[in-house]
Amino acid sequence: MNTKYIDLIDQTYFFPQEEFNLNEGNLQFHGIPLAELTAKYGSPLKFTYLPRISQNVARAKNWFENALRKHNYKGKYQYCYCTKSSHFQHILHEALKNDIHIETSSAFDIDIVEQLKRDGKIKDDTYVICNGFKRAQYIENIARLINEGHQNCIPVVDNYEEINLLCEAIDDSFKVGIRIASEEEPKFEFYTSRLGIGYKNIVPFYEDQIKNNEQIELKMLHFFINTGIRDNAYYWNELVKCLKVYVRLKKICPSLDSLNIGGGFPIKNSLVFEYDYQYMVDEIINQIVLACSEADVPVPHIFTEFGTFTVGESGGAIYEVLYQKQQNDREKWNMIDSSFITTLPDTWAINKRFILLPINRWNEEYERVLLGGLTCDSDDYYNSEQNRNAIYLPKYKKEKPLYIGFFNTGAYQENIGGYGGLQHCLIPQPKHVLIDRDENGNLTYELFSEQQKSEKMLEILGYSKKDKTNNTKMETIDAAEEN
Template sequence: MTDAVIGWEQTSPVPDGTYFNAYLNVRDGRLYFEDLDLAQLFLGGGPDQGVGRTLSSPLEIVYLPVIRRQIERMEAVFAEVRAELGYAGAFLYAYASKANAAEEVIRTTLSAGAHHEMSSTIDVDIARHMIRRGLLTPDRLVICNGFKPAGSDYATNLLRLRADHERLVPVIEDLGEIAPFLTSGYHFDVGLRQKAYGANTSEAEIEAANSRFGLDVTQLWRAADYIAAAPNLNLTLYHYMVGSQLADPERFLAYLKPGIELYARLRRRYPSLHIFDFGGGMPVAMTLDFNFDYRGFARMLLQALQETCRRYGVPEPDVMGEFGRYTTAEHGAHLFKVLTVKENKSDLPWYLIDGSIMSSFPDSWALGEHFIVLPLTHLDKPFQQVQLGGITCDSDDVYPPKKSTSPLYLPVETDDLYLGFFSIGAYQEMLGGVRGSKHCVLPEAFELIVERGENGRYRFDLLPGQNAHDVLANLGYRV
């Protein structure tokens, strides 16, 4: 396996006009996020971008146009392949909200036309809020994953939400979850989740899999029979999620094939079933070496569904994906300033930044996850290989991750050197805790929400971070 490419990998300056990916590019020695000069946010000067003042680091960037772009791209991919193959079913894009539940994110996914997926009782409150604002419209499916046993707050809250939204689809994870919906007095379309997470390529492997998610094959048929006999329940969706960030299209499809087979068998007995939900797993570029053939995967998936459904004599299903990381990873960035350089007799100099890496990006130290790191300034100057240290006193507050062999290069010039971590918009803020107490009692950074109008002009909303009083009060100190 080759090393992940996390940034510029040469000692020479970055040529002007370089595009690192679809949205990060270099102009006059500075890094731009599409057309937004990131260094100008801190240094000022140049044409007015509309922020109104210079900002301090650390700074979180929430770039909402990327979310719309991701949704539109995936919908276009499946539309092209469906037309090419003459595929009869629809494609349904759902946003998996656990990736990032921020108001501006969910508002943007809904305004872009996505269906909505959720997994907890607070998610139900968020959905109700979006319904009241007219953003979660009656035509949208709301897929209700997660454990929802009878009597739980989640199950009870879902029953209340049904009064406000008809297209609510509880996805059953356990046989004991059916009863509240059966006795609710409402009609419900329901789904069944297969125990499928992991590298299972046959029904026997599914049955033997160790997963806390979903029903085994025997339970699946029992639940389907139970639902079919219920006067107010209608089986419409089969959920078969096999993993996360599956970067090999052939392997992704191989894991899905047993579920495609089971869907066709279920559909033959239960004609109301019409949605094959492959859940999550769609990968996204976390590093600069990412390469995934979305169109090729969509073609293989729809062809497999066509062939299997033809063999069983059943209609081709509507296909749903639950896109969390894919939707939100690239819309988020976190910008820091390099405070000082310490040689410390190490092979590589330490560049120390004004924030915490491990608090801001928990997956980096917990899972060894890589993210893109690029300088905002001095890209026209020589580079050297370095290691980054956060401002905390924790030995794990470093980047690249401790076991990583990926090199990190940054400019030798460190006066007014700012840098950014990119592709951090999924899970990192939610795992680190929004408005929570951070490691080594660091305050939460300011957040700049970026929107772009049809005329190309930027609009900004600056959300304040925490000050010392906020941090102390959050920890119970009354000062």
């Protein structure tokens, strides 16, 4: 009988795959020997494989270059990285190796941009696309960047008041974009996105606040769908509506020359993942060409803001199965040495799926299990709802440690989980290792952060501060008594 875990995978999926293969019964990810990685650094463990970031940027650029060539497209393509997916320095440094641009979401993003400029990672001609609702600090930071000479900073107007606020803060002329408030899918609880300005109001808004303002030059129309770039009637319908607005606006606004279609490329979340990226890019470019040709207006330059696609497939998390609890005749709970709520918050917050595979013991028998985290919260688990199929893993054996890995977790998890801060039930943030390749293609490892210490949490909670205050008081009393 085929009862080994490797037999189950062979019967269910095409395996090995581009990023996954086996070596002596142990899993490798992009050639990384995960069993050796775990033996060296222990678990729980987060890791980032930096080369995957550059690979995905190159893939997307190639798809767009192919489509532009195919359609004899006269505009240019600009790849922007959406920083909110991961703000870490090592992520930005790797992404910016590839001659790309930046999209920001809030005030402190601009501080990061300015630091990257000082480090020589961002140049004066790098586009900085500023999205999001802009409060005073965000306006001030954008204005500072533009006033200091970064002319390719383009704030994308999200509401009617932002034009006046920007004009007051910026010394000279500047460029802006306008975000379209797209209509949501019927299953949403609301009809229109809270972000941007409605389709019907774009042209009146331009004529009222921008057209006769000599300080402002409208350069970009911004379009984004929350559910991402998908081959369905909803996406294509919204894109066509966006293009109708673009051509109407272009006819009365010659300076408008760019269309930002946002982000939304999916990443691999299963061993049966299928998505035809090249087809989708071809069809997007085709729709733009058709709309502009019919309206007799020039095609726009194309901007994208890929965040999850850029960084998601670079990340992974490794856990050890500590114990198995047989709660009834059917349910076996494998307890991991960390918490899903703290380290993979998307798994419980939005039922996000990640690829789950064992690191070792592939040549042993398997069983069906549920996975539980260490916290006392009933939501701290991972089961078939997130995994699409039932979870099967090599059988738990107390004397033979079992390690499991979650893959393509590189986007949002650290930001949402509160990296370096308080964690649910005070479960510590795990170690984080950066993995790269040198000029000869050999793997290199760098410990980015140790596992979180209790002292750091106590300091955040105020205990260390209280102790210091008490110590100061005692020292004052002692000094007074001596005098």
